[in-house]
Amino acid sequence: MPIQYYIxxxxxxxxxxxxGVLTRKNAIIVFMCVELMLNAVNLLxxxxxxxxxGAALAGNPAxxxxxxxxxxxxxxxxxAAAEVSVGLAIIVMMYRNTHSVDINFLNRLKN
Amino acid sequence: xxxxxxxxFFLSVLAIFSAIMVLxxxxxxxxxLWLITVFFAISGHYILLNAQFLAIVNLxxxxxxxxxxxxxxxxxxxxxxxxxxxxxxWMKLAGVISGGCFLMVLVSLVRQTVELTxxxxxxxxxxxxxxxNLGKALFTDFVIPFEISSVLFLSAMVGAVVIGKKD
Numbered sequence: 080m081p082i083q084y085y086i087x088x089x090x091x092x093x094x095x096x097x098x099g100v101l102t103r104k105n106a107i108i109v110f111m112c113v114e115l116m117l118n119a120v121n122l123l124x125x126x127x128x129x130x131x132x133g134a135a136l137a138g139n140p141a142x143x144x145x146x147x148x149x150x151x152x153x154x155x156x157x158x159a160a161a162e163v164s165v166g167l168a169i170i171v172m173m174y175r176n177t178h179s180v181d182i183n184f185l186n187r188l189k190n
Numbered sequence: 191x192x193x194x195x196x197x198x199f200f201l202s203v204l205a206i207f208s209a210i211m212v213l214x215x216x217x218x219x220x221x222x223l224w225l226i227t228v229f230f231a232i233s234g235h236y237i238l239l240n241a242q243f244l245a246i247v248n249l250x251x252x253x254x255x256x257x258x259x260x261x262x263x264x265x266x267x268x269x270x271x272x273x274x275x276x277x278x279x280w281m282k283l284a285g286v287i288s289g290g291c292f293l294m295v296l297v298s299l300v301r302q303t304v305e306l307t308x309x310x311x312x313x314x315x316x317x318x319x320x321x322x323n324l325g326k327a328l329f330t331d332f333v334i335p336f337e338i339s340s341v342l343f344l345s346a347m348v349g350a351v352v353i354g355k356k357d
Contacts (some may be wrong), residue, residue, distance in 0.1 A: 080198060082309045086300050088202045092228075094293035095209040101285030107218055107264060111225050114256065115209055118232050121248075125319075126311050133312030134244075146318045146327050152244055153328070156251050161346035163256050167202050167263045168353040174267050177279045 085126035090144035106170050106180040110163075117159050121152045194313050197238055205231035218264045222257055229253040239311065241319030 092115060099112030128148025136142035170180060177184050208227040210240065215221045229252045236245035317323060328336055 080194065080311050081311055082306055082311050083300060084198070084202075085311060086306070087204070087297060090293055090296050090300070091206055092209055094289045095206070095213065097292060098286055098289035099213045101289060102282045103213065105218060107260065108212070108221055109299065110213060111221060111260065114252070115212065115225065116246075118229065118252070121244075122232055122235055125236060125239055125244060128318070129241070129312045129316060130241050130309055132316050132318050135308065136312070136316065139335060143318055143323060143327065147322060149241055149244060149319060149324060149333050150327060153247065153324070154332075154335060154339065156247060158342065160251055161342050163259060164346050164350045167259055168350040171263060171266065172353055176241065180267065 082126060082130050085123060089119040089123040089126075092116075092122075104181050104183060106173065106185075109182060110166055110170065114159065114163070115155050116154060119157055124148045124152050124155075194238060197234070201231045201234045201238070205235075214237060219261065222260050223266065224259075226257050228251050229257070236319075238313055240316055241320065243321040243324050274318050 096112045096116035096119065099115070100109050103112070125148060128143075128145040131148075132142070132145035135142045141172055173185065174180050208224045208231065212221045212228065213222040215224060232255070233245045233248045236242070236248060248289060304326050
């Protein structure tokens with residue numbers, strides 16, 4: 080499978096995430112679109128890691144070139160899990176203060 | 191067209207359609223369910239790439255834990271759709287146009303790149319995605335970031351409790 084297909088697919092997912100962040104008003108949906116963008120990048124990292132591994136495998140059958148990309152994806156997932164817990168706590172606190180999750184009510188830091 | 195290509199295009203179309211449905215759904219619960227479909231499709235892509243550990247971790251962490259957290263928060267808030275304020279159509283259009291411009295610029299960039307021509311991704315072969323090799327690399331070369339991530343989790347846990355606490 081050519082690498083361009085994966086790049087186009089991940090770009091489409093990433094752009095859908097960007098459009099969601101720019102257009103939706105619900106803070107939870109905006110947050111979900113950020114998760115979508117993270118997943119698009121994860122898939123692209125794995126695809127590139129397999130690309131380099133496939134290229135290096137021809138010279139050395141026991142190589143582990145490209146394993147860094149997959150570990151990077153693992154760490155991105157770790158950080159995303161931590162980020163989601165804190166972010167959802169912030170959204171819950173915002174809902175408790177303003178009784179809404181509309182991001183238009185967040186245009187000022189005061190009050 | 192062999193089986194892998196058919197699976198690739200099926201999973202891609204499924205993921206993109208579900209991602210669009212995440213955006214256009216009025217009900218946030220439906221958005222969460224469509225996003226779970228996206229994560230399943232991406233896990234299918236990981237399996238196609240023989241990254242088995244990441245496929246399972248993606249299912250467990252994203253579709254299992256994070257999305258359930260989103261569902262809990264949405265159900266905790268009792269949002270109904272008619273309380274949503276009037277949306278500005280021009281702002282929506284501007285967002286779609288800017289996102290489309292971003293997509294167009296990057297696609298044309300990829301099309302012109304000489305370094306990427308002829309490169310192929312190795313499908314369903316290669317053993318770097320197996321848990322044996324990943325674990326070996328994780329506990330030898332990447333053991334310091336692995337331990338630091340535990341501190342990150344502890345701080346995120348403390349932060350979530352402190353922020354969510356009613357004072």
